[in-house]
Amino acid sequence: MIQSEKLKQIKSLEIKANSCLSCQLAKTRTNVVFGSGSIDADIFFIGEGPGQEEDLQALPFVGRSGKLLTRLIEEELEIPRSDCYIANIVKCRPPANRNPLPQESAACTPFLIKQLEIVSPKVIITLGNVATQYMLETKEGITKLRGQFFQFSDFHIMPTFHPAAALRSGAVVVAQMRADFATAKHFVEKSRR
Incomplete structure (x- = not known):
């Protein structure tokens, strides 16, 4: 798909998401946090849902977790964050930062699937248990x-820890995330050959 068509499709999808009333999260959101980044990204990150800062700014991963994610992207993938695409399972903040309910995730799934189809990344990195278990339809822990890589439709998914878990758990989890990002980088480089 040519870039102008991708841009047109992603903008149209964002407009639809911004007017979505398909679940109860629409009643409590400040903003829809659609996603951000390059529509030509090789790497597409998926988190569980926006937090308070994200809800206020209408951008994914802008709080402390986002700062760590940005640092790992720049240091391990050796690209600017803007070269990736970042979205969440749900586009609206769950109250009190609780995990999204199944019906909330289901309401947002068509948006996420369409984002993936438009961007068409080489690898999807799921961040944390919620995003990983949802995308892989498993109860297995992160x-x-x-x-490891898993197949999802035409996509390759590689789970890693959520940056918030790394902030809570410390250097060992950050080191594991670094290793996972390096694995993803190698996969992307190999797929270009």
């Missing part, structure tokens, strides 16, 4: 799944 500790067992991280750093």
